[in-house]
Structure formats: structure tokens, C-alpha cells
Amino acid sequence: MSTNMVVRVEGQEFILERVFDAPRELVFKAMSEAEHLKHWWGPRGWELTVCNVDFRPGGVWHYCMKCIDENQGDFFGFEAWGKALYQEIEVAEKIVYDDYFSDAEGHVAEGMPASHITITFLEHEGRTKLISCARYESVEALQHVIQMGMEQGIRETWDRLDEHLQAVK
Template sequence: MSPESAIKDVEASQAEVSTDRPEIIITRRLDAPRDDVFRALTDPKQLDQWWGPAGFRNTTHEHDLRPGGTWRYTMHGPDGTDYPNRTVYHDVEPPKRLAYDHGWDRDPFEAMFEGTITLTEEGDGTVIELRMTFQDMTDRDRNVARVDAVKGGKETLARLAAFVEVHA
């Protein structure tokens, strides 16, 4: 299954938009070992193949996987629009957890949200939880409306599922 064909299975990714906290939580069970999933999340050559919603491609410019390190990359949209992104890691716990600030790649850097990815072994697979925490409810709702963060997160995890099932 290719990362693009996995989009038909996007509903296997579960989303929760909190009513009392400024966060979005997306979870999915992946048919791959946790070590393989962690590599797919942290190896720029792998990330470039699947990261982002349906139809997006990526180019990594810098990747420094350590607390304080940066992942700078451009997401290339299906319509040809380029979206420069920056992720600044503040916690890296292989193969269990990543915590980071995420935003547009511009100076001064302003985080759009704080992300936490948690990987939990379940049988011969892995449960991934992607938690996006925004400054406040207004900020969260604006991002949900502007970039369709729930749909994009579900599609991203669907693409990851397809990628790790083929490459595990």
C-alpha cells in the first residue's frame, strides 16, 4: 500500500477536539514495530516520503534530532504552493516520544502549536498519539478552520500507516 492509497483508510485515524482544552488529539494503530515507526518519524529521508496530508510532498533542508535541534522543511502542496515549516524539538526519547514546537519557517520563530508524539507498543504493532496543544481555544479553532488541522492530521497518520506497513 502506498502512502497515497492509504488516504482511503483515513477514518482509521481517530480525532478528538477537546471542548475544554486548546488541543487536538489524533490516534491510530499502526501495523509496524515501534522502532520502525520512530525511525519513520525521525529519519528525514523517510519523513520526506510520507509527512503531511494527502497530495503533499516534502523537502528537508535541515534536521537535527536533539533537544533544541531543528527540522526545517518545505511542504509542497498539491496545487504547487510551498509551505516552509520549522519544528524545534524539546524532548526526544527514542523510541517512545517526541515533543516539539511547530510553526512557519520564519524569523522570529513563533510556534503555532506544541506537538507531542507518543508511541506505545500494542501486540505486534504500535499506537501513535499526536497531540497538538495551542495557546488558547481561539487559536486552536482558527487553525482548525484555516488549515483543516483535524483532516490534515488524520491524513498524515494514514500516510504514515501505509509507509511503515511497506517499509517495516
């Protein structure tokens, strides 16, 4: 297992790579099925209180992350809603979706950066190399999410994914 995440910013793209000590099929399921997502999606101290997944091209994943950690100050009790619109799915190989901040009804949050994300699952010495490439509409939009703490949030989320994979494999 490698806990090292490679992070690159290339123009409007935010690229993340990490190797997980689990087979591609399991990593793919963990990223596509509500039963798995509920256990690891979000940074530490947050849980998915809503997780509705329609995993197919044209389908929607609508979710709510809620901060349950009293030590996170003003974030405690805060809800962050998100919505993904699946564009392309190749089982155990690739997931392509548009990612949005949203509200509880699934309406896209105005003024918040959206991204077009391609997640690739590669066989890597009996493990899985996960590559996430998020393309934003502008360099400024990407910088906005970076300033919001996106990198730390994804590091913690992928640490939780790794812990979940170890627990279920």
C-alpha cells in the same frame, strides 16, 4: 492495521490517536529521520522539497511541503514551510517539540498559531499506538488550525505514514 484515527478536542488540546501495524522502533524512525519523512510527511498531493532534520533536544527540523497535485486548484505550486524545535526525545517512546509555521529562512510566521506537541509511541498488541497531543496557546488558536483543515491534513498524512511503514517493514 487500523485506519481509524481518534480525534478529540479538549480545551486548547488537539489529540489524535491511531494504531499502526509496525513496531515502535520503526514508527519512531519514520517520524524522526529525513530519509523516512520525505516519503510520507504532508497530505496527499504534497511532497517535502526541503527536509533538514537535526534530531536532538535543542535541534531543529525545518521543512517545506509543496503541492504537486494540479487537481488541488489554487494550492497547486503552493509552498508551506514549517519548523519544529525539539525539546525532549525518548527513543521509541516520546518526541516533544514546539511546532511553528515558518518561512524559507526558518523565521517563525507572525500571526500563525504555534503548538507544543507531545507524540507518544505505545506498544499495542504487537503494533504501535501513536498519540499526538498538540497544545495551542488558546482555544481560538486551535480553532484557527482546525478551520484551516488540520484534521483532514493529518488524516491524509497518517495514511501516507501507514503506507510507508507497510512498504519498508
